[in-house]
Amino acid sequence: MKKKYRSCNLIQHGLCFFNDSLVSCCYSPVDQINGQRPPALFDGYKGEILSKEELFSRIDKFASVFRNGGTPVQCKDCYKIEEKEWKEDDNQYIDFVTVTHYSNCNADCVYCSNNLCQEDRTNDTYKVYPFLKKLKEEDVLRKGFELHIGGGEFSIYDECDELIEEFALTEYAKVCIATNAIKYKENIAKALGKNNKVVISLDSGCRETFKKVKRIDAFENVVENIKKYADADKEHLNLTLKYIIIPTVNDNLNEFKKFIELTHKLGVKFVSIDIEARYSRSVNHRIDYYYYELFKKMKEYAEKSNYFYGVFVHSFMEQDSEFMKEFENKPIKKLVSRIKTKLNQKNIHKLYTSHKY
Numbered sequence: 001m002k003k004k005y006r007s008c009n010l011i012q013h014g015l016c017f018f019n020d021s022l023v024s025c026c027y028s029p030v031d032q033i034n035g036q037r038p039p040a041l042f043d044g045y046k047g048e049i050l051s052k053e054e055l056f057s058r059i060d061k062f063a064s065v066f067r068n069g070g071t072p073v074q075c076k077d078c079y080k081i082e083e084k085e086w087k088e089d090d091n092q093y094i095d096f097v098t099v100t101h102y103s104n105c106n107a108d109c110v111y112c113s114n115n116l117c118q119e120d121r122t123n124d125t126y127k128v129y130p131f132l133k134k135l136k137e138e139d140v141l142r143k144g145f146e147l148h149i150g151g152g153e154f155s156i157y158d159e160c161d162e163l164i165e166e167f168a169l170t171e172y173a174k175v176c177i178a179t180n181a182i183k184y185k186e187n188i189a190k191a192l193g194k195n196n197k198v199v200i201s202l203d204s205g206c207r208e209t210f211k212k213v214k215r216i217d218a219f220e221n222v223v224e225n226i227k228k229y230a231d232a233d234k235e236h237l238n239l240t241l242k243y244i245i246i247p248t249v250n251d252n253l254n255e256f257k258k259f260i261e262l263t264h265k266l267g268v269k270f271v272s273i274d275i276e277a278r279y280s281r282s283v284n285h286r287i288d289y290y291y292y293e294l295f296k297k298m299k300e301y302a303e304k305s306n307y308f309y310g311v312f313v314h315s316f317m318e319q320d321s322e323f324m325k326e327f328e329n330k331p332i333k334k335l336v337s338r339i340k341t342k343l344n345q346k347n348i349h350k351l352y353t354s355h356k357y
């Protein structure tokens with residue numbers, strides 16, 4: 001049975017593991033703009049193994065608000081809300097899981113959200129594997145569900161092998177792994193061969209810029225590891241190198257050209273371009289025209305090279321398509337000169353100096 005109303009797939013079928021709670025998603029633009037958190041299913045969560053009934057009764061507290069024509073306050077204005085026919089029965093399953101409850105890392109990126117945490121980076125956190133395994137055994141996690149893993153650095157997280165072996169190598173889930181590639185992990189290479197996705201944010205095309213972004217001198221080592229991952233991705237469909245535009249750090253076309261050249265040499269076919277989230281949030285996603293302009297040039301440059309299958313952009317378009325339209329319709333030169341006075345380099349730079357390590 002189906003019923004038409006406004007809702008979101010993740011409120012009924014999503015789970016996201018934070019270090020201090022179990023929530024529905026990690027998407028909420030409400031969270032990004034007002035510091036408001038996504039719907040919390042279990043505050044103070046520490047790896048508790050919930051029964052199916054308990055889990056869905058917690059989910060239903062929020063899902064029922066949508067079903068009854070309302071919007072949970074945590075979801076207000078979220079771009080993921082859509083009006084469509086939603087299943088009323090056989091809907092007690094999870095199809096999208098995000099694991100982001102650990103923070104330890106062997107890099108110290110200028111933009112890392114963990115730099116702003118009060119706690120030290122640590123792997124000393126609760127386990128997610130036992131609960132996920134149980135959900136799989138109960139068919140709450142069905143074959144083909146999406147598992148996104150990020151947080152700290154996954155290759156040094158202690159459930160890394162268990163999660164990859166249970167869900168990626170068996171092809172039970174479509175697993176998307178974020179890694180900085182400082183440490184090479186055989187299981188990540190094997191996962192690439194099994195049609196899972198791996199994303200590496202390189203954000204640079206040379207050692208000096210890499211050091212500025214990651215604050216570790218490991219460029220050559222990372223390049224070597226990317227080459228091994230690229231070789232493991234035989235169809236060249238599963239490995240993406242990402243370039244996050246970081247104001248005042250790597251926001252120029254020359255660096256991007258070096259990045260593209262390197263990507264070409266390594267045999268990686270997918271690149272993704274994004275704007276750094278801390279900056280984007282600090283301006284309420286009203287990103288300076290300069291970055292749109294730069295993004296367009298980068299995109300054109302990448303597309304000109306026949307070597308690439310595609311360019312993906314995340315927070316640019318999705319979050320503010322009206323603004324993008326306005327941008328598209330105005331003469332670029334005028335807009336760019338406007339931002340030259342608007343852009344406060346000193347303030348932006350401050351965004352990237354607070355870190356504990």
Ligand code: SF4
Nearest residue numbers: 008025028075078080
């Ligand atoms: S509507 Fe937005 S905030 Fe609410 S569950 Fe969906 S993605 Fe998360």
Ligand code: SF4
Nearest residue numbers: 105107109112152180
């Ligand atoms: S690779 Fe960078 S962004 Fe990712 S967890 Fe480590 S320091 Fe943070």
